[in-house]
Amino acid sequence: MPNSDYILEVKDLKKYFPIKGGYLDRKVGSVKAVDGVTFSLPRGTTMGLVGESGCGKTTTGRTILRLAGEKTGGSVLFEGKEVYDLDKKQMRALRTKMQIIFQDPFSSLSPRLPVGEIIGEAVKEHNIVPKAEYEEYIDKVMDECGLQPFHKSRYPHEFSGGQRQRICIARALALNPDFVVCDEPVSALDVSIQAQIINLLNKLQEERHLSYLFISHDLSVVEHISDSVGVMYLGNLVEYGKKEDIFRNPLHPYTKALFSAIPNPDPHAKMNRVVLEGSIPSPANPPSGCKFHTRCPYATERCKTELPIQREMEKGHFVSCHEAK
Numbered sequence: 552m553p554n555s556d557y558i559l560e561v562k563d564l565k566k567y568f569p570i571k572g573g574y575l576d577r578k579v580g581s582v583k584a585v586d587g588v589t590f591s592l593p594r595g596t597t598m599g600l601v602g603e604s605g606c607g608k609t610t611t612g613r614t615i616l617r618l619a620g621e622k623t624g625g626s627v628l629f630e631g632k633e634v635y636d637l638d639k640k641q642m643r644a645l646r647t648k649m650q651i652i653f654q655d656p657f658s659s660l661s662p663r664l665p666v667g668e669i670i671g672e673a674v675k676e677h678n679i680v681p682k683a684e685y686e687e688y689i690d691k692v693m694d695e696c697g698l699q700p701f702h703k704s705r706y707p708h709e710f711s712g713g714q715r716q717r718i719c720i721a722r723a724l725a726l727n728p729d730f731v732v733c734d735e736p737v738s739a740l741d742v743s744i745q746a747q748i749i750n751l752l753n754k755l756q757e758e759r760h761l762s763y764l765f766i767s768h769d770l771s772v773v774e775h776i777s778d779s780v781g782v783m784y785l786g787n788l789v790e791y792g793k794k795e796d797i798f799r800n801p802l803h804p805y806t807k808a809l810f811s812a813i814p815n816p817d818p819h820a821k822m823n824r825v826v827l828e829g830s831i832p833s834p835a836n837p838p839s840g841c842k843f844h845t846r847c848p849y850a851t852e853r854c855k856t857e858l859p860i861q862r863e864m865e866k867g868h869f870v871s872c873h874e875a876k
Contacts, residue, residue, distance in 0.1 A: 555631065558730055558762045559592040559615070564625035566607075566614045570835060582835045584610040586786035587625070589861060592730075592779075597756065597763040599777030599794070601770060601809065603831060607786040608766045609654075612732040615764070616649050617642065629730070647677050650723035654735040656715035660707040666693075667703030670722045679726060689725070695758075696721040697751060713744035717751070724755060733765045737772060749776055770813050774798055782806045785842045786834055788861075792868035802864055802875040804847050841873065849874045 565588075567581040585607045592598050600608050613619040615627050617634055627634040629649065637645060653659035660669055671689045674680065680688045690700045696717045707715055716736060723731055733752065737745040749772060755761060767773050773780060773794075780797040782790040782805065790803040801807045808825040827846045832838050838845050844854040851874065859871045 556593055557591045557628075558594045558630060559764075560626075560628040561591070561615060562589050562626045562628075564588045564611070564614060564627060565623040566610055566619060567623040580835055583786050583837060584834055585614055585623075586834075586837070588781075588783075588786075588788045589625075590779075590781055590788060590791050592762055592764065594729075594762055595756070595760045596778040597765050597776055599773035599780045600764060600766045600783060601768065601773055601780065602783035604768070605831060605834070606783040607834070608783055609734055611783070612651065612734055612764055612766055616651055616732060618651070647673075647679070647726040648729045649732075650726060650728040650730070651732040651734060652716075652719050652723050652736045655739055656712060656719050657707065659719060660715060662707055665704050665706055666698070666710075666718055669707070669718060670703075670725050673722070674725050677726060692721050692725045695755065696724065697747075711744075712740050713747060716740060716744075716748055720748075720751065720755070724759070727759075728761070730762045730764075733763050733767075735766050735768065738768060745772065752776065770809065782809065785831060785837055787842060787871065789843065789872065790870045791861075792865075796865065796868040800865075800868075802868070802870040803843075803872050804849055804874075805843050841871075 564585055566585040567583050569578045570580040570582060571577060572579045588611055590598065600611065602608055610619060614622055622635055629645065634645070667689060670692060671685065674685065674688065689703065693700065693702065698714070698717055698721060707718065710718065737748050740748065752763065753776060756763065765773065765776055777794045779792065780794050781788050782803065784805050790797065790801065790806045797806065798810070801810050808827050811823060811825040829846050832842065832845060840856045841847070841850070841854040841859050844850040847854065853873055857873070859873050861869045861871045862875070863869050864875060
């Protein structure tokens with residue numbers, strides 16, 4: 552039974568992309584971009600999703616929103632309903648409740664449309680407000696995101712990177728969503744601008760009771776904005792739990808290696824840097840057993856052959872590792 556406390560419940564989600572080759576262009580393999588991800592997101596909270604480039608974070612977010620074609624396996628329950636069971640009309644209605652903020656604010660905005668039309672295009676399409684209230688509504692959304700009414704007639708190239716990201720946020724929030732996937736929304740911005748965007752997202756979450764899936768490389772940003780954290784490696788969620796538990800007591804060797812790379816502002820502090828050997832294996836041909844065993848300093852023979860299952864080590868703190876204690 553779906554749990555009404557959670558806005559999103561993802562169970563064993565898989566998304567494989569076919570590899571084709573030969574004269575007949577037949578399928579010869581699969582890229583296992585997302586390979587069995589399970590988590591739940593309580594209403595009004597933020598889950599941070601972290602991991603190296605190519606681990607499947609963005610594909611997870613897009614698969615949840617049904618933007619990456621059909622899923623390969625698993626389930627995505629949004630407010631108790633399976634997203635992939637909805638027909639075209641039902642999915643169109645759901646689009647207003649699920650939105651995404653893209654990583655690159657410039658390439659995700661049409662250069663041919665003024666900002667007012669970019670933000671209001673979907674508002675008109677979904678009849679969010681009556682025509683008589685349209686202009687006032689767009690002004691209100693822009694004001695909430697730190698934009699001025701006179702910006703409506705300007706084009707994206709006339710704005711700075713931080714302002715463009717505010718436009719992207721305004722476009723997403725104009726539809727009154729309940730859930731937003733933030734796909735590395737601050738990675739392309741200066742540090743000072745990052746803080747402004749993070750504070751804006753926090754403020755909007757409090758005012759609108761939004762739920763976020765926040766995808767990022769930056770662990771310090773994730774620690775600041777998140778309530779829970781998931782750590783991904785090669786398509787799998789290797790550790791997942793409350794932010795305090797993950798940062799206080801990381802259990803998976805991969806999580807420990809990521810956290811050891813966080814810069815320490817104290818010049819006299821001793822850094823216990825964990826350097827992982829080798830490179831990330833190909834998701835088209837992942838290792839048997841635990842996918843991390845080829846780089847793990849604690850790997851045993853069991854790790855090479857047996858796939859670890861997700862275990863609850865303490866209340867709400869899950870890890871997929873044979874050796875975690």
